Amino acid sequence: MATNNSPPEPSALSSLITSSGAKTASESLPLEILHNLQYQHNWTDLKRHIVHINVAASSTPSTAASGETTATLISGLPPRHSYVHPDLQNYLVRHSIDESSIPVQREFVLPLSLSETWTLGRFCAVFDQLPERDVVSVTPPAPRSDDGGQSQSQSSNGSGNGHANGNSSVHVHVHGRPTAYEHHDQKRVLLGMRAKTGGGGDGTVVYYIMQEGEVKPRQNG
DSSP states (O other): OOOOOOOOOHHHHHHHHHHHTSHHHHHHHHHHHHHHHHHHHOOOEEEEEEEEEEEEESSSSSSSSSSEEEEEEEEESSSSSOOOOOHHHHHHHHOOOOOOGSSOOOOOEEEEETOOOHHHHHHHHHHHHHOOOEEEEEEEOOOOOOOOOOOOEEOOOOTTTTGGGTTTEEEEEEEEEEEEEEOOOOEEEEEEEEEOOEEEEEOOOOEEEESHHHHOOOOOO
């Protein structure tokens, strides 16, 4: 019986890396993350961005020296929201609004390997290159009755103290009743971290959300 000794066909990811001309692991990592986002997590409109970041000198000898370096970012549209701020989530629940009715915004992903060492200053430099996020505007369901008020006012949402940490939530009132709820998130980036391959590692990709500033936890009760 004849046996087939031909080597197996390369995977789609291996073919992509080979055709790209990537020669090092750091060059192929963004392609691996992009492939993972597209085929495992169903992201669309994926793009790669090369950003130039300036890292200031640090007084700590163990940190990297100052100077300009580059980082690769991936952006795209996820099939669902990667993160919903507690203030916005609270508003949606109170008004029985499904979060799928809010269009998703473009998210940015920073490919990282567990073997890399990043400083806080380098992360901050990446955030400086990110665009501001769009304001989310939600129209509540029509009220059951109209109080007939004629005044126009704009008031801050007092449930989340959003202005203290960069997130802002605003109720816009016209003729005495709310017509829209507006929320503005801070910048954020997803860290696409790939585990080591070989030596017990399987190359699994895990995503962590890193946000600018601090989101105050909501108190129970």
